[in-house]
Amino acid sequence: MDLSTVQIPVERVAHSKRSEVDFNHLPFGKVVTDHMFICTFRDGSWQDPRVVPYQPISLDPSAKVFHYGQTIFEGMKAYKDTEGKVWLFRPEDNQRRLNISAKRLAIPEVPKEIFMEGLKTLLKTDQDWIPTAPGSSLYIRPFVFASGKGFHASPADEYTFIIACSPSGPYFSGKVSVRIEETYSRAADGGVGFAKAGGNYAGQFYPTQLAMADGFQQVVWTDDHHHEFIEEAGAMNIFVRIGNTLLTSPTSDRILDGVTRKSILQLAEDEGIPTEVRKIRVRELVEASQNGTLKELFGAGTAAVVSPISSFGYQGKRYELPDLENSYASQFRKRITDIQYNRAKDPFGWRFPVE
Ligand SMILES: *Cc1c(COP(=O)(O)O)cnc(C)c1O
Numbered sequence: 076m077d078l079s080t081v082q083i084p085v086e087r088v089a090h091s092k093r094s095e096v097d098f099n100h101l102p103f104g105k106v107v108t109d110h111m112f113i114c115t116f117r118d119g120s121w122q123d124p125r126v127v128p129y130q131p132i133s134l135d136p137s138a139k140v141f142h143y144g145q146t147i148f149e150g151m152k153a154y155k156d157t158e159g160k161v162w163l164f165r166p167e168d169n170q171r172r173l174n175i176s177a178k179r180l181a182i183p184e185v186p187k188e189i190f191m192e193g194l195k196t197l198l199k200t201d202q203d204w205i206p207t208a209p210g211s212s213l214y215i216r217p218f219v220f221a222s223g224k225g226f227h228a229s230p231a232d233e234y235t236f237i238i239a240c241s242p243s244g245p246y247f248s249g250k251v252s253v254r255i256e257e258t259y260s261r262a263a264d265g266g267v268g269f270a271k272a273g274g275n276y277a278g279q280f281y282p283t284q285l286a287m288a289d290g291f292q293q294v295v296w297t298d299d300h301h302h303e304f305i306e307e308a309g310a311m312n313i314f315v316r317i318g319n320t321l322l323t324s325p326t327s328d329r330i331l332d333g334v335t336r337k338s339i340l341q342l343a344e345d346e347g348i349p350t351e352v353r354k355i356r357v358r359e360l361v362e363a364s365q366n367g368t369l370k371e372l373f374g375a376g377t378a379a380v381v382s383p384i385s386s387f388g389y390q391g392k393r394y395e396l397p398d399l400e401n402s403y404a405s406q407f408r409k410r411i412t413d414i415q416y417n418r419a420k421d422p423f424g425w426r427f428p429v430e
Contacts, residue, residue, distance in 0.1 A: 101244035139221035146220035147176040156417035176270035210245030250385035260299035262329035311374030312336035
């Protein structure tokens, strides 16, 4: 296949489901659009990229994804501005990261042209599905999994790449209280924590259920050695504000390199906010809380943009965060969403037109 002239055929649905959807009351990630993009890796190359009606897929029970969890994903969004133009936010970063995940999971990398052309063709086909109510967007889920057969624990000989889309309302969790994890770990050195690999999330569910049973909504993951340093907030990167300084943990084998995280770091630099990217001790949070300098804690990720934290639990105690007027979290949320929805200048070239 000549990738420079990738042409994606489109098979349209006979009847759109769009009129059945209430676009003013969209949940997050539950409604799907009419179409999906699909492409198969077989005989050593990615083949047959196409847009087809959204539909179930049929897999052999021995498909390796079921047994060995050889599966990766991405999460991104498309936005419609007031003139009806469609935008993505730093999509090439998601494309690159999908292949970073692919490499670590021994999945064949998806050529950039297939990812980008497949995504654009799908978005054009389903553009009427991009919601315009405040805070809503089209959530986009690209994923690749081992569809090849066989019970032998080894990489598959066939893979499927799909992009599916979900018109979604604002991802609203309110302010969350989190528990700083002291027993379980999300990721380990040399492992796959930096990849968006399915198993990373499966492994989070149980410790998160335990935290919920104790009255928290989310877990703050700590390092797997001594649970001494904070690393991520659920499936989001974590930020701390002590005094006026913004802190976040450095990315590593264990910490995912989030697009939202690095956008916030660049905005902070642009605004002259003092920033430190370094390991953050749980002790330091506790002390800052006790001496009144701990101002904010928030998660950062594509779905929620920023997710403010109202309190954290650690060693059986609760520590409350103040309720700030003009918080960093709300400032970053506004600056990022204004760029995403084409309401503000885009000094960093983050906005990507779909045309
Ligand atoms: C996806 C993800 C993030 C956030 O990444 P974004 O690119 O900002 O969406 C952070 N941590 C984990 C574990 C993730 O899976």
